[in-house]
Amino acid sequence: MFQATKIQAAKQLGRLFAMTLLCAAAVGAHGAQADTYPNKPVRVIVPYAVGGGGDIVGRPLAQYLSQRTGQRFIMDNHGGANGNIGMDMVAKAPNDGYTLVLALTAQLAVNQSLYRNLPYDPVKDFEPVSLLASAPYFLVVHPSVPARNLAEFIKLAKANPGKYTYGSSGNGSGPHLSMELLKSKAGIDLVHVPFKGAGPAMPALLAGQVSAMFASYGLASQQIKAGKLRVLAVSTANRAVSMPDVPTVAESGVPGYDSNVWYALLAPRGTPKPIVARLSSEIATLVKSSDLRQRFLTDGIVPVGSTPEELGAYIKSESTKWDAVVKQSGATID
Incomplete structure (x- = not known):
């Protein structure tokens, strides 16, 4: 019985040694591959x-x-x-x-x-x-919206629940969910109008068919500079390097807001x-x-x-x- 135990222990050591060699070989192979x-x-x-x-x-x-x-x-x-x-x-x-x-x-x-x-x-x-x-999103509104900053926009939306609309590049997209996060944190009611991409959404905003939108810098910057859109806030926790004068949503009265x-x-x-x-x-x-x-x-x-x-x-x-x-x-x- 003692001899059998010794044989069994030797087999276990053998298997352990073999496994160790395999692991070492695998590590060596991965290292050589890298x-x-x-x-x-x-x-x-x-x-x-x-x-x-x-x-x-x-x-x-x-x-x-x-x-x-x-x-x-x-x-x-x-x-x-x-x-x-x-x-x-x-x-x-x-x-x-x-x-x-x-x-x-x-x-x-x-x-x-x-x-x-x-x-x-x-x-x-x-x-x-x-x-x-x-990259951040910028909250922009059509010039017909009587709000000069985000605090005024929130006050306006609260006074007129369901009146103002916002466009997005589609259901579940970044601009859509960024606005849903704002709605939740600010306690406002805006109507979502999804488009098949940011490209179709921007002309609708420029034409005043929707009131607001979260848009990328590349999509919105020229329209902001041309005065065709008004920028209210940037979505990130810190101000954007590309537009340092634009306050964050959090700075504008919605603490904890951050989206990018x-x-x-x-x-x-x-x-x-x-x-x-x-x-x-x-x-x-x-x-x-x-x-x-x-x-x-x-x-x-x-x-x-x-x-x-x-x-x-x-x-x-x-x-x-x-x-x-x-x-x-x-x-x-x-």
Whole structure:
């Protein structure tokens, strides 16, 4: 019996030793893989059509990473279903570091609350790499609205519940949910008029067909400068570098309000951590570049940069925040 026990213990030690060798080999393989990464072109999926905000952030990123690594980082636009098609492609792609995704707030913190059957899980199916950049929305109104600032607009809306309308780029979009968050915090009643994109929504606002809208800097800045729209506030917690004289919503009497659109780089779940760390480190250097900062700020976008862990925590906190707003608004997309 004692001999059998010794034999059993020896077998267990043998199995443990074999497992240790396998783990060491795997770590060694991943380390070697990271040392030579990338050794072929890398595809960066943008889950939107060509010409959107994803391209404004993604193309400088791809250009920089190509220069730094000596391999091409290729932007590959796959729009549709509010970004779900592109996200699903990357979730099912090989986890070797050669397929990445440049995702926005909608895909990572909103869609899981809007869609009943989302084809991907924003937390379980991806490895966070880095938070690249963020951009504010500007609350603008048609000049016919008799409000010079946000406090006056809130007072006006409270005195006339349901009278004033606001446009958005679609049900569940960033501008829609940003206004729903304002409605909730300020206790006002505005009527939502969704459009099929920000492009159609802006002419409706300029024509006075809707009263107000949260719009990006690129979409609204020229109209504000031309006096065709009046800007009341910026959506972020801090004032925008692109329009420093515009007060925040929080400064204007709605404490705790904060909304933005943000851009993040992710890889399929299981991508070797040394590769993820290499990409994150390159982006940390990129966002400090004065040329890139100026290029982004011209478009109203602020470079950020983060560790994978910081991005993972941010996705979870943003998901919790926007889930509550979506439920309160009643917005759904089947």
